[in-house]
Amino acid sequence: GENVEQHPSTLSVQEGDSAVIKCTYSDSASNYFPWYKQELGKGPQLIIDIRSNVGEKKDQRIAVTLNKTAKHFSLHITETQPEDSAVYFCAANGRNRDDKIIFGKGTRLHILP
């Protein structure tokens, strides 16, 4: 069935360093890949997304890359700051590009002072 795998489950980086989170998806028909940030007790917040017609997208300190052939995509956060500490989820739209979103299990990112 449809599946999104996410690694690592936990990531600790020094403040100022970069963080990379990687995901793979199973359905080659998926064409929309959002990333969400979830802080404790809150709902997921969309931070960046990418569609399959581009290979890379950047927004200030955040960038996503997409490799359609390998069916994997990655989130890159540069110059990390304490407020980046949260759980990050990658996701992909489901079979036949329908509307439901399939989420990875999340990466808990800790920014160390």
Add this chain to the structure above:
Amino acid sequence: NAGVMQNPRHLVRRRGQEARLRCSPMKGHSHVYWYRQLPEEGLKFMVYLQKENIIDESGMPKERFSAEFPKEGPSILRIQQVVRGDSAAYFCASSPSRNNEQFFGPGTRLTVL
């Protein structure tokens, strides 16, 4: 422009009771999605509704769960005869059209005693 609103934020029910979770989408959004999140897990799609119609309910348990999105008023996720395994955070998201980014509410945390 208010975001997606959910209420109640916390709901406690005893086994066998009914739980009603409400979601008001963002202004101008007619597409609503419900997801369930277990502790330390990603979000699992449950149902997708457009005004007065259920578009995709492939993630809904076959029994005890139902959802509606009437012409007027919020979307309702209803769980009848709750069991302990229903304890989770339930999130609603809305979007202005199909295959568009989804904006999440703060969630309802259901605890079944």
